Amino acid sequence: MKEEYICRCEEVTRKEIEEAIADGATTLAGIKRRTRAGMGLCQGRTCQRLITQMLANVKDKAEITPPTSRPPVRAIKIGEIVEGEDE
Numbered sequence: 001m002k003e004e005y006i007c008r009c010e011e012v013t014r015k016e017i018e019e020a021i022a023d024g025a026t027t028l029a030g031i032k033r034r035t036r037a038g039m040g041l042c043q044g045r046t047c048q049r050l051i052t053q054m055l056a057n058v059k060d061k062a063e064i065t066p067p068t069s070r071p072p073v074r075a076i077k078i079g080e081i082v083e084g085e086d087e
């Protein structure tokens with residue numbers, strides 16, 4: 001049977017997410033910690049909605065809260081902070 005990827009960035013399958021839910025994950029953050037779904041390049045923009053739908057099968061959708069957002073960071077030179085340079 002062909003695998004169905006829910007999180008394409010981290011290559012997490014539907015089966016892995018179902019196993020995480022069966023293992024006790026009841027939040028998006030819990031699924032993220034168990035499977036890495038949502039930690040990829042798009043930071044969950046693609047997969048979060050699908051995972052929310054899967055979680056809604058086992059708990060009230062109103063109780064599903066979005067995971068903590070951590071925007072990507074990049075290293076900058078001290079001079080950029082001090083001088084206010086842009087780049």
Ligand code: FES
Pocket residue numbers: 006007008009010037038039040041042043044045046047048
């Ligand atoms: S598809 Fe899941 S993090 Fe991008």
